[in-house]
Amino acid sequence: MSTLTSAVPGTASPVSPAGRPRRRSGSGRRWLFTLAVGAIALLVNIPLFNAILVSFKPNGEIAQNPLGLPASPTLDHYANVLYGSGYDFPRFFLNSTLIALGTVLLVLVIAIPATYAIIRLGFGGSFILNAASGLRLLPAIFFIVPFFLLFSLLGLQDTIQGLIAANAFLNLPLAVILLASGLRDIPLEIEEAASVDGAGVLRTLLSVVTPMLAPTIVATAVLVFIFSWNDYLFALVLSTTDATPVTLGAANFVTSTGIRWGDISAASFLSTLPPLVFAVFAQKYLVSGLSAGAVKG
Known part of the structure; x- marks a missing residue:
C-alpha cells in the first residue's frame, strides 16, 4: 500500500520526495x-x-611595516598629542565640541519650526523642499569664497560663531528634509484635536508635534553633529588659530622635516571617538528617525 504523500492543509508541513522536510531558503x-x-x-x-x-x-x-601589527607597541604618539609642546589638543577638542553642539542647536531651532511651516501650514509648498534638496547636493567648496568674503566683512573670520554659522548653513537643508519625512508620519488628527482643545500653532508644535517627532529630531541631531565635527574645508578656510578644530589641528604634525604619521594617526583616532560614541548611544533613535517616511502602510 502506498503512503499518503499529500497532507491536509493546516495539519502537516509539505515533505520532499525523500520524506524530509523542505529547507527554507530564507536562513x-x-x-x-x-x-x-x-x-x-x-x-x-x-x-x-x-x-x-x-x-x-x-x-x-x-x-x-605600515600595515602589520605593532611588534613593540608604544603610547608615545598619544603622549605627543595630549601633552606635547606646539600641539594644543585640548583646545582643538573644545573648539570642535563647541562648533558641533552649537551647529546642532542652531540647526534644530531653525529647522523644526521651518519644517512645520512648510508641511503643515503650506508655506512655500514643495518648492522649498526641492530647493533644500538641490542645495544639499552642491559641494561645500561652492560656498567657500562667498563665506570667506562675508565673514571677513562681518568680523567672523577665525571665530567659533563663524564656523557654527557656516556648518549650520550647510546642514540645514538636510535637517529640513529629514524632519519633513518624520512630520508626514504624524497623524494630522492629533494636531486637529489639540486645536479643538484651544492650542495655538506654537503650543501644538511645542507640546504635541515635537515630542512625537523626537526620534527624527535625535537622528537629525546625530547626523548634524557628525558632519559638523568632521568638517575640514570650512575650518581650513575660515579659521587660522583661535577656532581651529581637531580635524584641522592634526595637520600641525605635517612639518618641514617630515610627516609624523604616528602622531597624526593618534590624533585622528582620538578625534573619531566623540561622534562614534554619540552615534552608538543614539543608535535606536538614529535608525527609527532615518526610516521615518520610508514605509507607508
Missing part, C-alpha cells in the same frame, strides 16, 4: 546578506583600523 539568504554586510563594513573601516595600528607603532616600525 541561507540571511547568512549571505550578513556576510556581505560584514565584508563591506570591514573594507570601509580598513583606514580606521590601520590608523589605530599605526598610532601604537614606533616611528621606525611605521616605515618598515
Whole structure:
C-alpha cells in the first residue's frame, strides 16, 4: 500500500520526495546578506583600523611595516598629542565640541519650526523642499569664497560663531528634509484635536508635534553633529588659530622635516571617538528617525 504523500492543509508541513522536510531558503539568504554586510563594513573601516595600528607603532616600525601589527607597541604618539609642546589638543577638542553642539542647536531651532511651516501650514509648498534638496547636493567648496568674503566683512573670520554659522548653513537643508519625512508620519488628527482643545500653532508644535517627532529630531541631531565635527574645508578656510578644530589641528604634525604619521594617526583616532560614541548611544533613535517616511502602510 502506498503512503499518503499529500497532507491536509493546516495539519502537516509539505515533505520532499525523500520524506524530509523542505529547507527554507530564507536562513541561507540571511547568512549571505550578513556576510556581505560584514565584508563591506570591514573594507570601509580598513583606514580606521590601520590608523589605530599605526598610532601604537614606533616611528621606525611605521616605515618598515605600515600595515602589520605593532611588534613593540608604544603610547608615545598619544603622549605627543595630549601633552606635547606646539600641539594644543585640548583646545582643538573644545573648539570642535563647541562648533558641533552649537551647529546642532542652531540647526534644530531653525529647522523644526521651518519644517512645520512648510508641511503643515503650506508655506512655500514643495518648492522649498526641492530647493533644500538641490542645495544639499552642491559641494561645500561652492560656498567657500562667498563665506570667506562675508565673514571677513562681518568680523567672523577665525571665530567659533563663524564656523557654527557656516556648518549650520550647510546642514540645514538636510535637517529640513529629514524632519519633513518624520512630520508626514504624524497623524494630522492629533494636531486637529489639540486645536479643538484651544492650542495655538506654537503650543501644538511645542507640546504635541515635537515630542512625537523626537526620534527624527535625535537622528537629525546625530547626523548634524557628525558632519559638523568632521568638517575640514570650512575650518581650513575660515579659521587660522583661535577656532581651529581637531580635524584641522592634526595637520600641525605635517612639518618641514617630515610627516609624523604616528602622531597624526593618534590624533585622528582620538578625534573619531566623540561622534562614534554619540552615534552608538543614539543608535535606536538614529535608525527609527532615518526610516521615518520610508514605509507607508
